[in-house]
Amino acid sequence: MHELILDVGDLAETRFALSPLLETVLSLRIWHQPGYYVRQRPWLAVAARGLGDLDIALLLALVGPRRLVPDFLTPRPGRPVTDFTAELDRARACDPDRVAADIRAAHAGGTLPDMLRSGLRRPARLRDRLADLLQTYWTATLAPHWPRLRGVLEADLRYRASRLADGGAALLFADLDPAITFHNGRLRTRLNIPHTDTRTPVTGRGLCLVPTLFVNAPGTPNNPDHPPMIIYPARGSATAWQPPPPAPAVLAALVGAPKAAILTALVQPRSTTDLAHLLTVTPSAISHHLKTLHAAGLVGRARAGRSVLYIRTALADQLTP
Known part of the structure; x- marks a missing residue:
């Protein structure tokens, strides 16, 4: 259970955003467990054809044993609708020590793949190589479909905005996801991670809610000290591939x-x-x-x-x- 504690000011600063980089990185999980991500399998078939001979083994190694991915590649969006290249530039500028820490955190409870372990001897070089691969992967698998995918995500944002306007935070969080509950300023998210219980005061940092097409359940950054953010399954995600x-x-x-x-x-x-x-x-x-x-x-x-x-x-x- 992950619990975010929000005061009145935090609720007033709660906002929504979408992130093409986050979509790109989360999509890597689909390759590991296509049987679990049933709704995304039509995209997987198209993406496999788009990749051709591109080797994405290093990118797939980023996904940890609990389907976690490094936080530095899924930063909280700075704007409601962000640009992939601008987000990737932020990742390229990330401190090498944080790159190493975030990669290890994503693999907590498991064994770090050899290609990542050797790469972390020079984390800045690994960071740059990952960014180059993500650019190529995005171009081949997601960019051609982004207008349609973005349309589904933006429709979710408009729906959530109307819920907030009609009934405030209580109505907004009531149907965000079955795993999310809100009561007395406490936003609780049930995570499918054993022995993980955290309580994080938002304390003026604002909460960002990010719909995505590549999750079946909500999630938060691996590091609770990072800017508060909840990702959740977008409404109508199955229609994105149709x-x-x-x-x-x-x-x-x-x-x-x-x-x-x-x-x-x-x-x-x-x-x-x-x-x-x-x-x-x-x-x-x-x-x-x-x-x-x-x-x-x-x-x-x-x-x-x-x-x-x-x-x-x-x-x-x-x-x-």
Whole structure:
């Protein structure tokens, strides 16, 4: 059990963010236990083809016996939506002593693989080699799919923001994950790690909640002294590996294929950016089609914070099975 103690100020500073580097590093665990990560297996099949002859043995060695990964490669995001290259640059600048400590912590309770043990004789060089490999691995396995994956993660962020706005922290944490409970300022996370009980006051450092597509249960940094962060399974993660459903042929014949694809995707409210990511077209093209669909009474729109969300009208629902 990991317990975070939050006061009123800490609750006010609780925020959400997503991290492409964290997704990349957590995805390494899928290769070790594909039978456990059933929802992610469709990605694994595609990623294996994308890798080709790339040797990722050193990256896979980072995953410890309890599926832990080094903290320096999963830092708390500094912004709501971060950039992979910027995050990797932070990892490249990490102090070599911390690199060594974090790698050993990830393998606590087990034996450090030989390739890591020999690499830690020169931790700065090992750090740089790992960063280079992660860049190549990201490009081959995740970058081609990132617009769709990011769309799922951002949808989770919007849902959580609405929960917080509707009912405060109690409603926010009520369905974050079954393993997470919140009562009297104490946020408890059940971890699948035996003999691990920690209590950490947040004390003004703020709490960051990070949805991810590559976990089945929530987790925290290995070192409780690191900035407080909880990763948790994103809502709708299974849909991340599925392409958008094809638009009905009759609808496409009526309004054209691009507009039909948009109407089919608007089974839930989405922004122009969401639709562009999901359908892999430019935001300007989406905006053009949405303007026509809105004028025809097929989509409605409403402002949510800084975003404008679009949704099908009742008329469009009759046209879209």
